[in-house]
Amino acid sequence: MAAAALRVQLEALLENMFATGMVDEQFRQLQLLQEEGGSASGFVAEVATLFIDDADRIIADIGSLLDQPVVDFDKVDAHVHQLKGSSSSVGAQKVKLACMHFRQFYEAKSKEGCLMALALVRSEFCDVRNKFQTMMQLEQQIEACSPK
Amino acid sequence: MDRRRIRVLLVEDEEIHRVLARAVLRAAGVEADEAENGAEAVRRVRERVGGGGAYDLILTDKQMPVMDGHEATRQIRAMGVTTPIVAVSSDSLPSDVQAFTAAGADDFTPKPLTKEKVGHILSKFGLA
Numbered sequence: 248m249a250a251a252a253l254r255v256q257l258e259a260l261l262e263n264m265f266a267t268g269m270v271d272e273q274f275r276q277l278q279l280l281q282e283e284g285g286s287a288s289g290f291v292a293e294v295a296t297l298f299i300d301d302a303d304r305i306i307a308d309i310g311s312l313l314d315q316p317v318v319d320f321d322k323v324d325a326h327v328h329q330l331k332g333s334s335s336s337v338g339a340q341k342v343k344l345a346c347m348h349f350r351q352f353y354e355a356k357s358k359e360g361c362l363m364a365l366a367l368v369r370s371e372f373c374d375v376r377n378k379f380q381t382m383m384q385l386e387q388q389i390e391a392c393s394p395k
Numbered sequence: 396m397d398r399r400r401i402r403v404l405l406v407e408d409e410e411i412h413r414v415l416a417r418a419v420l421r422a423a424g425v426e427a428d429e430a431e432n433g434a435e436a437v438r439r440v441r442e443r444v445g446g447g448g449a450y451d452l453i454l455t456d457k458q459m460p461v462m463d464g465h466e467a468t469r470q471i472r473a474m475g476v477t478t479p480i481v482a483v484s485s486d487s488l489p490s491d492v493q494a495f496t497a498a499g500a501d502d503f504t505p506k507p508l509t510k511e512k513v514g515h516i517l518s519k520f521g522l523a
Binding site for chain 2: 276280290331
């Protein structure tokens with residue numbers, strides 16, 4: 248596919264991510280930092296990849312904690328807090344909001360509530376991860392068919 | 396006229412936040428030394444006190460392994476260091492801000508760090 252068509256596809260994807268509230272102004276800040284040349288060309292992809300790796304690990308860790316017969320809610324709190332920070336840095340707004348929603352359940356020490364909240368976090372994360380991965384694939388394809 | 400080089404110490408354990416802060420600081424024309432926990436920050440500041448010139452600004456996270464941002468701030472102040480210390484944390488309840496202030500921090504800004512926030516901090520402490 249020609250680079251121009253791929254760019255159109257990428258633009259549509261990004262527009263959709265903003266329009267649906269999946270990403271927020273912070274993600275635009277990352278794009279601006281990259282466009283202004285102060286950062287490497289793969290800066291947005293680097294931050295998105297770090298987020299995906301962090302979130303994958305943290306969600307698995309929270310799942311393990313909630314699998315225990317006696318849940319350590321302080322540890323759940325620390326992990327959710329960490330995920331909120333990572334999602335906030337990349338601008339993954341829906342994941343960040345799901346983390347904020349989580350708080351009421353670990354503060355109430357409700358295992359059932361935490362499991363429901365984790366399911367929402369996981370679902371929002373899977374959605375944004377898929378979009379980020381598609382975005383990075385399109386960027387790589389555009390790069391590959393651009394004149395050297 | 397050449398602008399004096401601003402020396403910033405960034406104290407942050409999580410790579411995603413370090414990568415972002417590095418980019419934001421670079422966009423503001425500032426290069427930063429980095430420490431991955433409070434103990435490393437205290438060591439770096441102590442080395443600077445011993446020679447090489449003090450940092451102009453310290454940006455520190457709260458929750459870190461080995462030593463957290465509160466304790467690092469307390470230990471840096473105990474050395475007599477007056478460098479502005481700005482807490483950068485996701486915990487932004489009034490009690491969180493108060494705890495950092497009590498430890499000796501001069502200011503607090505919530506994560507994520509942005510160009511605007513860095514610009515404001517540099518201006519506030521006469522580093523812009």
